[in-house]
Amino acid sequence: MEKQKLQRLESLDVLRGFDLFCLVGLEVIVHRMRTPINQSWYDKFLWNFSHVEWAGFSPWDLVMPLFLFMSGVSIPFALSRYRSEPNKLPVYRRIVKRFLLLWIFGMMCQGNLLALDPSRIYFYSNTLQSIAVGYLVSSILFLHTKIKSQIGIAAGLLIVYWLVMQSVTVGNFGGGNYTPDGNLAEWIDRTVLGRFRDGARLVDGEAIFSDWYRYTWILSSLNFVVTVLTGLFAGYILKNKETDSKKKWQLLLGIGIAMVVAGWLWHFQMPVIKKIWTSSMVLVSSGYCFLLMAIFYYWIDYKGHKKHLTWLKVYGMNSITAYMLAMCINFSCIGQSLLQGFEQYIGDWYPVLIAVANAVIIYLVLWGMYKRNIFLKV
Template structure:
């Protein structure tokens, strides 16, 4: 457990907002009835839902800087910190694989492993966390910035200039880009995103630029810990850096489009810039001005972020395993039965779907509020 007084409340609030947004986006009553802001962009572009994962990786980076920043100048502690980060990476990666296997692993274990999706949100988070930790420990802030920019430029070159085997030209189409080709050949089709099985939004090559997102968070964390600058100066630098990143991302978008599935370099700059601006605003209101009372329900999400992400992924799958008899005499899952009974008769399809998602948001808020008040903070 980690004592709350040692934490940056604005960071926990930002993390909580991000995870709450994830709960809202991931739990519609019907995937066929979702309001536009709660959808991912079909390909190029960026919706509010597309901001959730990059914000989370950005926050991972900020958290690294705060968690081990005091030990960075103590080389004798690095081996222990790296070993700890290896264990955490493996834990996160295995949790992600388990989510991909569940519940099939208990009914058809052999088939489950044959078709398990290897990439995923927790898997990418694990890799970004580990590599970002190593870079933070071993390099200066200036070098970290150079590495981040180097990763973004290298990824842009790979995706837009390197020919794709079997295609013959570099492109950014869904199934014929270089990242999709690498995923199909290294991971093979049965282990990719089940919606298409031809490419994966959390694939191998895109993890290069995702690491840059984590490093952008590390740089923000380093800035917030500087003792030679006032709070006003820190906030001004966060705002200015964020604005510059957003503008640069929008300009780069003309030749390397903002795209979450590809995690393009322009997407990294655009989303990281927005994260800088939001963190600066949260830091000013919550930690500098001291307005903290309103933050507690959201902070409750933030201090147990991985827990709620993991368990909220298991619960719907579990409810789908339980079969009940509906009013028409047919067997249906408990999840579907509850949704159709509680909301479908009374609301339009889109409002019913949204209300169902809000219900899950509030249920988890109650659970996490109880955990928060009892000081139950589960660390992975």
């Protein structure tokens, strides 16, 4: 716990807050409105708040890449002063501490660590852990290599992922197969994680994998690093004092458009698939992240429109806390205890009311921390 003292990039805080607001507040509410509204147009609208089944990309598929991207944007602002220091042991401790905490928090959120049931512990299965991996590698590269080397490494990792997926074959997996049951990343996760993969269970000593779980993590870690690195490159632009503000948002915009076009062109050979974090998906998602960063920077830091945005900073400046509150604690019991009398009057809208109450409680906790300048960091 520490008090905020350094000048911050407000557009980054607001963008991070927007991402967290959608994740911990808005999504559940809009989905619960489906039943009371019961209209075909609303079902189509919900596509914006739903992950695509496999190949393709929806707005909701951007939530996780944006989280990784923004962790990269913050690296130049947080670690620049350590680059010239000969003794980097203190910063190494800081980086490793963050890695370990994010990993444990990820197991708490999605690995069911809090269930205290060994059969439900999953080792690598959460957004926070993908951030941990990407942040660890990107931070070390930032401290020890130049930007040209970092760009080369990012491009190399995208190509390595593609080459492995295209050329390596194990049984019925791999060899350019990008189906849910035949891609190499699926085989690697099954082999390496085994029983500790999310959705897996032991039956007579053998790991049985659930058909509904198709996310991969081991091979995908190569591209988790690239996603964070793309944020790092945006951070370079935003922190550079020699580049004027107008040029900054123009650069972000141009790079974003180029990456989106390149990613969708690559889609014809390597499909854009978020669940296995394909290289084409990295370009598409990071391109959209650049565009969002350009828009938020243009409006907030360049044009100076900062009014009425504090509510998003409340989420953005305690983003890990917001995520942990939403993933680990169910506040619905409070709403149900206080508002149960309304169920008889509003019928199908009652679950929506409870979802709103849950979101409000989380916000009030974050708002109280914000007002007291309490910012929990890892």
